[in-house]
Amino acid sequence: MADLTIRNGIVVTPSGLIRGGLSATDGVIVKIGADHELPEASRNVDAGGKYLLPGIIDPHVHLGIGVGGGPEKLQRDFATESADAAAGGVTTMITTTLFGAESRGEVAELAIKLGDEHSLVDYRLTAVVTTREHLRESADLVKLGIRSFKFFLGYKGAQAESFGMNANGISWDFFYEACEALGAAGARAFPTIHAEDPYVRDFLTERMRGSGANRQLQRWLETSPNILEPMQIYPAALVAHEVGTPVYVVHTSAWQSVDLIRDLKERGWPVFGETLAAFLYWTAPEADAKDRGAVAKIQPPIRLDRDRDALWKGVLDGTITSLGTDCQMYPHATRTDVDFWDAQVGLGPGMGTLLPAVYTAGVLSGRCTIEELSRVLSENTARRFDLYPQKGQLAPGSDADVIIFDPTERREVAASSLQSAAGYSLYDGETLTGWPEKTFVRGNLVFDNGAIVSTSPTGRHVPQS
Numbered sequence: 001m002a003d004l005t006i007r008n009g010i011v012v013t014p015s016g017l018i019r020g021g022l023s024a025t026d027g028v029i030v031k032i033g034a035d036h037e038l039p040e041a042s043r044n045v046d047a048g049g050k051y052l053l054p055g056i057i058d059p060h061v062h063l064g065i066g067v068g069g070g071p072e073k074l075q076r077d078f079a080t081e082s083a084d085a086a087a088g089g090v091t092t093m094i095t096t097t098l099f100g101a102e103s104r105g106e107v108a109e110l111a112i113k114l115g116d117e118h119s120l121v122d123y124r125l126t127a128v129v130t131t132r133e134h135l136r137e138s139a140d141l142v143k144l145g146i147r148s149f150k151f152f153l154g155y156k157g158a159q160a161e162s163f164g165m166n167a168n169g170i171s172w173d174f175f176y177e178a179c180e181a182l183g184a185a186g187a188r189a190f191p192t193i194h195a196e197d198p199y200v201r202d203f204l205t206e207r208m209r210g211s212g213a214n215r216q217l218q219r220w221l222e223t224s225p226n227i228l229e230p231m232q233i234y235p236a237a238l239v240a241h242e243v244g245t246p247v248y249v250v251h252t253s254a255w256q257s258v259d260l261i262r263d264l265k266e267r268g269w270p271v272f273g274e275t276l277a278a279f280l281y282w283t284a285p286e287a288d289a290k291d292r293g294a295v296a297k298i299q300p301p302i303r304l305d306r307d308r309d310a311l312w313k314g315v316l317d318g319t320i321t322s323l324g325t326d327c328q329m330y331p332h333a334t335r336t337d338v339d340f341w342d343a344q345v346g347l348g349p350g351m352g353t354l355l356p357a358v359y360t361a362g363v364l365s366g367r368c369t370i371e372e373l374s375r376v377l378s379e380n381t382a383r384r385f386d387l388y389p390q391k392g393q394l395a396p397g398s399d400a401d402v403i404i405f406d407p408t409e410r411r412e413v414a415a416s417s418l419q420s421a422a423g424y425s426l427y428d429g430e431t432l433t434g435w436p437e438k439t440f441v442r443g444n445l446v447f448d449n450g451a452i453v454s455t456s457p458t459g460r461h462v463p464q465s
């Protein structure tokens with residue numbers, strides 16, 4: 001007798017699609033197979049012929065940051081945004097939460113306490129590194145379960161200072177020392193980088209500032225030409241390769257970056273590309289045509305058709321290994337009640353719409369299959385972040401993080417009906433097809449048919465696998 005058996009589904013597994021379902025006991029999958037092979041359980045669920053997908057791992061989430069950021073905001077975001085995560089089929093969030101110049105150890109422990117008390121889904125932390133003191137702490141952070149360490153190469157000046165860096169941002173000597181420290185910290189610790197040369201970008205931003213009110217996002221795009229991204233990916237990869245650590249490029253946006261990462265991978269260098277749902281769904285002209293304004297203002301920017309095509313190609317051939325949201329719950333007023341050029345940079349909430357957006361733009365448009373999409377949403381990220389095989393696949397021995405996914409459900413997004421507390425969405429008014437019907441986290445039903453049904457925060461900090 002199992003705790004949970006789901007029958008009458010199409011299970012997306014590492015070895016292909018299986019008609020049937022799965023059973024779980026104590027939160028772990030014990031059997032995958034045809035319906036008649038599955039044991040009876042205390043809870044039996046009929047999937048109605050829909051897909052069973054492994055829970056999504058969002059590698060790029062920012063809980064607790066922004067106006068009023070700090071422990072209280074982090075606690076609130078864990079509660080409300082983990083609900084948005086569950087509604088979107090995200091069962092593990094990797095949150096880049098540890099900002100500022102202060103010591104990381106205590107902040108990490110506090111974040112884990114707040115997450116365990118308030119999150120509905122599982123989570124892991126990424127530590128932002130801004131000082132040499134943080135490098136000295138990295139071995140202790142690895143012991144806490146942190147694997148990913150973020151380097152904001154793309155900032156200088158006041159923006160860098162707001163993250164706890166000095167005004168020059170991250171220098172190459174510092175990055176070199178960091179790669180050495182992470183290599184020595186062991187356990188597959190690795191640097192993640194925001195690559196986007198800030199010197200050229202800031203110069204062009206000043207030039208563009210205040211230019212007309214129309215075509216805002218296309219003007220924003222002009223502040224950060226495509227080349228600024230590979231301009232930093234290449235030296236970072238040189239340093240990482242020299243020192244012997246992998247390097248992971250967050251929110252890859254430009255076609256030249258996809259080409260470069262592919263070339264470096266072919267040389268055998270451990271370079272990994274992540275992109276965002278927004279970059280796979282939107283182009284700047286499309287976002288302008290729908291007046292997305294500052295809600296679509298991100299660094300690096302949403303680019304053009306050629307970039308979107310290259311990113312999808314990278315997803316298919318393994319150049320782009322992970323897919324996330326880069327969500328942060330800034331208040332709507334900081335995006336829209338100020339001049340576009342002064343508005344806070346960032347995409348707002350996104351976990352609740354992640355799967356429908358990329359299913360619509362990817363599978364429905366014939367760009368990829370559901371198995372290919374699932375690999376970049378779950379398995380690849382689990383492998384990179386040392387969560388595999390506990391997370392990232394539907395297989396015996398793995399956590400029962402499962403989405404029952406209805407590929408035919410078609411819905412117009414209304415920000416007010418999403419679970420996020422932010423109250424706005426980049427996808428407001430878009431018609432998206434393919435929505436999670438139920439989400440289980442380690443066998444616990446958290447989200448069911450439009451509502452959060454878990455009565456207690458079931459999320460946990462995920463220890464190393």
Ligand SMILES: [Zn+2]
Nearest residue numbers: 060062096326
């Ligand atoms: Zn980010």
